[in-house]
Amino acid sequence: MTPPEGRSGTGRPAELFFEDLVPGLTVDLGVVTVDGDEMVAFARRFDPQWYHVDPELAEASRHGGLIASGFYTVSLFMRAYVDHLLSRAAADASPGLEELRWLAPVRAGDRLAVRVDVMGARPSTARPGLGTVSLTGTMLRLGPDDRPEQEVLRTRFRGWFAVRPVEADATEAELPDDGATEAELPDGGAPAAEPAAISPPRAEPPG
Template sequence: MIHYEDLVVGQKSAFGRYEVTRDEVLDFAQRYDPQPFHLSDEAAAKTHFGRMSASGWHTCSMTMAMYVAHLKSVPHASLGAAGIEELKWLHPVYPGDILRCENELLEKRLSASRPGIGLTRARMTTFNQDDRPVLTFIANAMIASRPA
């Protein structure tokens, strides 16, 4: 189990593999972001996307799915997140893309008000199959410190 004390600022990890399917893009868009360029190639052809693209919120969700799978494969004493900063959608994600992630620990400190809790800031970047960044954000997360 990885705890606060095990984390090293500057540490990077690479993980995940997520195949983006047309059905999933359509389902997510119909439910949560029903803009025309997320629902049809014909509508998207009239925009800068050129063809149907995944919602940025869907890209965030796919990134989170890869991150949680990573946390399960290398167990962390995660206590959830306090938010994100600087969310940027850098390039469209299309059906057929294959995504992966990289995470870099930028900062860590112990909570001044909550003993046993470490606070971290990390940059998450999601890439497509061409190693092109499609999403980035800074995550503010909490992790338990090692029990005494």
């Protein structure tokens, strides 16, 4: 059975670990299409301001129609982040956000390209066995030609990820034929081999 630290954010065995999330890495999180019914249902439940839920008032306003709750938009980001990265990575909890900005209105039918960039990574001093990764997430509205038109969301946050487990040798290191003990070997014996790293996708959003 895979131990918890070896499982992804969705509970499956992880293939990516802290060591794979190196600064400069960009991960394409796919494209999401804003569903109008879902957008309004979310707002009615969690953010029932008139420009999110009242089509007539929104149409007559400077908004020119209904716009999504910003918290609905960031929820779309979160789902893409889980589906395309956390479902593969040995993710633990997150210590929080540093920035969350809604840069342009989001509307029903919008197609949003989602990506995350690794800005920094360091071993956690407070939580042994984990590393802290600093990330920037963005959502870009795509035009009819699939080229980015406008950035609609930007967020900076941190996540904890488990370090890659060190697998013990299946058998103890063999002693030399002369019967020397481990203490007599240089450096106390041969170290275990490092497991191979797995590289995550590096594709940029369309455009």
